[in-house]
Amino acid sequence: RKEVEQDPGPFNVPEGATVAFNCTYSNSASQSFFWYRQDCRKEPKLLMSVYSSGNEDGRFTAQLNRASQYISLLIRDSKLSDSATYLCVVNNFNKFYFGSGTKLNVKP
């Protein structure tokens, strides 16, 4: 079983739509959680950390459900520039486990 699993997509949505991604992780002892964004042929960039209480940054909301071992990312009012691959990342004792990514295409 993979440490981190994500739906690869692609999710094809129109501009302005709300889209949500989920990610599950296998190790209940995992300590910290992140969403990264990766554009084609670029390095991953930190989008946001995910806190136990949930957190919001503009149009982006991240939530953590430790009991069910999943993390979610909600994007409201999608922009064309949100098109990218979104990576779910879980940290356990300073080793980072990456999901394979969920591809988002926002269309005009």
Place this chain on the structure above:
Amino acid sequence: GAGVSQSPSNKVTEKGKDVELRCDPISGHTALYWYRQRLGQGLEFLIYFQGNSAPDKSGLPSDRFSAERTGESVSTLTIQRTQQEDSAVYLCASSFFRSGMGNEQFFGPGTRLTVL
């Protein structure tokens, strides 16, 4: 401030040659990570350093791969006798070494290795 830098940005080599890839982490980051990403694939963990020590080398694909870090700063990933399947982007990331929050990784732009 300066981010993670990697050199070279691109490397084309012939099968059987050795290559060295360099990573300069963010100043003060005690943890440093190497990943490999093949075209259209996810990130594959190779090795990480805590200071100058590598507690986990489990991701190195074979004994042709080695890495070192000096001065709790720059790291070098060496691939000996390169094979075509080594062609990939090699990404370096650094972070503070701490448990819980505040240990986000920051990535360099990667080295794109092509083995002919």
